[in-house]
Amino acid sequence: DSGVTQTPKHLITATGQRVTLRCSPRSGDLSVYWYQQSLDQGLQFLIQYYNGEERAKGNILERFSAQQFPDLHSELNLSSLELGDSALYFCASSVSGLSYEQYFGPGTRLTVT
Amino acid sequence: GQNIDQPTEMTATEGAIVQINCTYQTSGFNGLFWYQQHAGEAPTFLSYNVLDGLEEKGRFSSFLSRSKGYSYLLLKELQMKDSASYLCAVRDPDAAGAGSYQLTFGKGTKLSVIP
Numbered sequence A: 001d002s003g004v005t006q007t008p009k010h011l012i013t014a015t016g017q018r019v020t021l022r023c024s025p026r027s028g029d030l031s032v033y034w035y036q037q038s039l040d041q042g043l044q045f046l047i048q049y050y051n052g053e054e055r056a057k058g059n060i061l062e063r064f065s066a067q068q069f070p071d072l073h074s075e076l077n078l079s080s081l082e083l084g085d086s087a088l089y090f091c092a093s094s095v096s097g098l099s100y101e102q103y104f105g106p107g108t109r110l111t112v113t
Numbered sequence B: 001g002q003n004i005d006q007p008t009e010m011t012a013t014e015g016a017i018v019q020i021n022c023t024y025q026t027s028g029f030n031g032l033f034w035y036q037q038h039a040g041e042a043p044t045f046l047s048y049n050v051l052d053g054l055e056e057k058g059r060f061s062s063f064l065s066r067s068k069g070y071s072y073l074l075l076k077e078l079q080m081k082d083s084a085s086y087l088c089a090v091r092d093p094d095a096a097g098a099g100s101y102q103l104t105f106g107k108g109t110k111l112s113v114i115p
Helices: none
Strands: A005-007 A010-013 A019-024 A031-038 A042-050 A053-057 A064-068 A074-078 A087-094 A108-112 B002-005 B009-013 B018-026 B032-037 B044-049 B053-057 B060-065 B070-075 B084-093 B101-105 B109-114
Touching: A005 A087, A010 A019, A019 A087, A019 A108, A031 A074, A042 A064, A042 A074, A042 B084, A042 B101, A074 A087, B002 B084, B002 B101, B009 B018, B018 B032, B018 B084, B018 B109, B032 B060, B032 B070, B044 B053, B044 B060, B044 B070, B070 B084
Parallel strands: A010 A108, B009 B109
Antiparallel strands: A005 A019, A019 A074, A031 A042, A031 A087, A042 A053, A064 A074, A087 A108, B002 B018, B018 B070, B032 B044, B032 B084, B053 B060, B060 B070, B084 B101, B084 B109
């Protein structure tokens, strides 16, 4: 158990819908990262927050957005969902934005039908 | 940008030694990571190399050559539980210079350990 929690574990929804994925980092970690893992693309970095502020952006679609709240939990919002958005979404946390070790949560499996 | 290559699949025998290679071409470099991921589970950190050479940690070792853009993960005394995907990842400084880093992952090498 990494200490990072993610909810829900599974999510099934229809195309065009909007969902919110939630992540709570390890106690004391200030930085949160979101990743998408699909079968053909591997693990892809989406976005990073540090202490409430966006720090780095990867291959995140405009239909996706995220935020980190004062209590340091983070939410990833996915809208206008498409079949291709079906994937495992992982959240990871680290002590700081410069820490080399990231601890991954168990992931949320999103299925878009 | 980053380009990371690693073999898609490998098979090895229980008790043996296996080497998983990773090559990378990057616009920036600030360390190379290896993660282990069992099917449907979260990746777990195995090793981190930022300087050339070999880092040993129990049955697992990782090597880095920055001039060659090359790394390998060496697994000794293979056990059935080592059957998993092994992800190579490169860290580079965020282009915006915000004092942060991104990890770019390869697609992973699926290792099957057979009796």
